[in-house]
Amino acid sequence: MASVGDRRRIERGAFPALLAALRSEGYRILGPTVRDAAIVYDEITAESDLPIGWTDRQGAGTYRLERRDDEALFGYTVGPFSWKRHLFPSRERLWTARRTGDGFEVDPEPPDDRPVAILGARACEIAAMGITDRVFAGAHRDPGYQARRSRLFVLAVQCGQAGGTCFCTSMGTGPGVTGGYDLSLTEILGPGGHRFLAVVGSEAGGRVLDRVPTVPAGDADGAAAEAIVARTAASMGRSMDTTGIRELLPGRPEHPRWEIVARRCLACTNCTMVCPTCFCSTTEEVPSLDAEKAERWRRWDSCFNSQFSQLHGGSVRQSTASRYRQWLTHKLSTWHEQFGTSGCVGCGRCITWCPVGIDLTEEVAAIRVPAPPATAPRGNR
Amino acid sequence: MASSAPAATAAAPHPYAPTPYRVLSRVSETADTVTITLAPARGAALGAHRPGQFNMVYAFGVGEVAVSISDDAVAPAPLVHTVRAVGQVTSALARAVPGQVLGVRGPYGRPWPIAGAHGKDVLVVGGGLGLAPLRPLLKELLAHRDRFGRIEIIYGARTPKDLLYYPQIQSWRQRSDWRVQVTVDAAGREWYGDVGLVTARLPDVRLEPARTVAFLCGPEIMMRNTARDLVDRGIPESAIWLSLERNMKCAIAQCGHCQFGPVFVCREGPVFAYTEIRRLLAVREV
Incomplete structure (x- = not known):
């Protein structure tokens, strides 16, 4: 069984097996898809739902989708949605009160306990979830948030490029994924073929990866992934001096x-x-x-x-x-x-x-x- | 990550769910303000509260609002809330009649640090509805009168008709073991008392600045000006306590509404030492 820290290579052709593996493990999959001229997060039922061959060009007040000259699955940065929409929905029923002969009774909303896998979480987004965890897990835990969070499978994908408004390097949150994931992927294009380097971050991640055809990752895969993260880090569209x-x-x-x-x-x-x-x-x-x-x-x-x-x-x-x-x-x-x-x-x-x-x-x-x-x-x- | 966050405890009560409380009595204080007393409609009461804390009070089908607890802290039941009808929810609460069931969750917030005033002179300054969260403090001062030195109380309202708890104030004024001054901003010829701001009564107050603790609650401008005058008289900033009011939706530091600089008024407050908030109080629109 794949254990935490294991590094495997997934060939592009085996990617559908990863989606199937997540479903076999009982997860509903949320991931990136093109809708209304943006890459948003929604339910993913097939590989064709992914923004294959699309990228985003971003600047202050602008966002445009463009075709890539390759067939990258995760060749974009981040869109207008974030995983906040899943963990902390924009509208959520907290409880229902029913009138009774003796005033009223309050029935708290039952927590949504369907396991969900989020596909394509970026390093900054994993950092963001770490931040909202602190908000909703204080002395008064938010039951809905906690229920969704504790059943969340995080499939991270390291950024292969930085957007025009990105500055995660200034905030120390990316672009490399360093923790908080069950499984992390780096999409590698070019020489050696379209493939993914997968790193196991949890036992749940290992169980999923065991269902996917993989080979042990070679040194070349590791080096390619490192080069991708370094290139992304060097191409941030923005920076912020956070001194003091x-x-x-x-x-x-x-x-x-x-x-x-x-x-x-x-x-x-x-x-x-x-x-x-x-x-x-x-x-x-x-x-x-x-x-x-x-x-x-x-x-x-x-x-x-x-x-x-x-x-x-x-x-x-x-x-x-x-x-x-x-x-x-x-x-x-x-x-x-x-x-x-x-x-x-x-x-x-x-x-x-x-x-x-x-x-x-x-x-x-x-x-x-x-x-x-x-x-x-x-x-x- | 699937394993990183602890699972929600099924048995934990929902932090937003109110507990049904039945209205026992309703007393009109002013034209738009009433005091209601409440007891659990069934089952157990909420946890014990301390003077200065507040509850979220709920009217079925209308909504929920933060209201300070203004009852007798020495005998915690029943629960007492004084509500001014301003918006939809407070109007619904002010209309509540005996027998009606409301919802309550709480208590929340930091109480008045009364123990810190043991052995000291105490000055209490209230303005308008600000007397509501001060009343349990006053009752505790009386209940343990021997623990405190000289006690001075100043209460101000816009007009005589806006004074809360008027019969009680009259009886408080008869007492010889503290002094109560009441002042109004404006009055007709039926008013024989003082007219003017609470700060105009301060020079009358006999206190030893170095051994005085002050508790203030009222409009922010009243508290700001009172605190400024008290500091000018030599009372340490750390011995002046204020109760702030901000919009609150959750009361558990999750909705963001009550932020005042770095603090959540619902959690770190509503009672603050002047030292903690002096700098922010001087900035507009924080």
Whole structure:
């Protein structure tokens, strides 16, 4: 049996056997597929669902699919979806209350215990799941998240290229996959043929790999995989200087840059929706028409919404500048105090999917430049 | 990874599920504010709470809102909540009638650090609805009166009609073992008391700054100005405690709404030492 740390080669022709092996082990497979001119994550039933021969070209506010000149299965970086959508769904019923003769009874939503395999998790995405684990596994565990997470099979695929908005090397989360996976793949194209280097990360990963025709990986496969990761690391589209960032952002709450970025920011919430770690949510009460039942739903919310900080006297964060400041300061600084880690993994989604192309790496660099003293507005005191 | 996260414990109660509580009584405090008392509709009560903590209170079919616990901390049952009808949920709670079943989950948050005031003079400053989370603190001060030095209380509201717990305040004012000052921002000729902000009453307060602990709850601007004046009088910033209010949806540090800089008000607060939040209180729109 393949054991943790084993390295095997899977020929391209044997890839369907990997999907079959996952299904035989009882997993529903979620993976990349082309839909609405983007590579998104959805149920994968056959190899043909994968974005074979497609890649993505990304920049600030732009995302375009393009044909590759090869038939790579994982020849893209990341799309607008992240695995957050599976672990922490955008809408989720928490419980249902039923009216009884004696008030009401509350039935918590039974946890979804179907095992799921996610196919093509990137290093930054595995890091992001490690971050959301800390959010939902505190003193009050989130039952839905925990149920899905504990039954998740992570099939990682190392990035063969960096996107135009990628900066995982700055955040120390990639592009090499270093842990948190059951099975990791590196897709190798070119000399030696289209093949995958597989590394076993868990017993569950070993069981899956045992069902796939493989040969022991040669030194050439290992070297090719290392070269791919090194090439990806060297071609990041963005970078961010994180030196002293925990003190930098909270230390400059009145920096004029917050107002400048707010002139462009539409407060549309796109950045928080595509972010693989943004976890803010709100709750909705959904009563039945006959008032016999009431459902409690949780749905994604965003610190860019004006109602987000609503109190009886109005919103605490009225201005877009204060909301952008909250988001960026939380993501890069105060997240450390709350969860012992940055909230950013450098995936670049917030840059790509911002309709006006606001680039947080650029904003951080601008805030790094001290404000001229004359323009610093006064605080409350 | 399949094996990395521990499996959810089936027996653990759902962190979002409320426990049914029956309304025992309802008292109108002001035109828009009521005090309701609650007891478990069936089965066990929620865990014991401390003065300054809050619950999430649920109205069937309407929703849930964070409300401070304003009951007698010395005798924990029944549960008492004072609610001002502002939005949909608080209006539904304010309309609740005896016999009706609401939902409660909690208690949540950091309580007033009362033990830290043992052997010290105590100053309590409340504004408007801010008296609600201070009332269990006041009751505990009285219950253990000998543990504290001089006790000064200042309570302010917009008008005499906005004063909470008015009969109780009247009886509190009769006591000789503490001093209660009540002031309103504006009043007609029927009001014989003080008119002005709570900060205008501070110079009257007799206290030894180095051995005073202050507990404040009210509108943020009131707490900010009071804290500033107290610091000017020499009370250490670490001896001034404030209870903050922020939008809350979950009360368990997962929904993100109540963030105030690095802290979740629901978990690290709502009670904070002035030292912990002074810098952020001075910044607008945090």
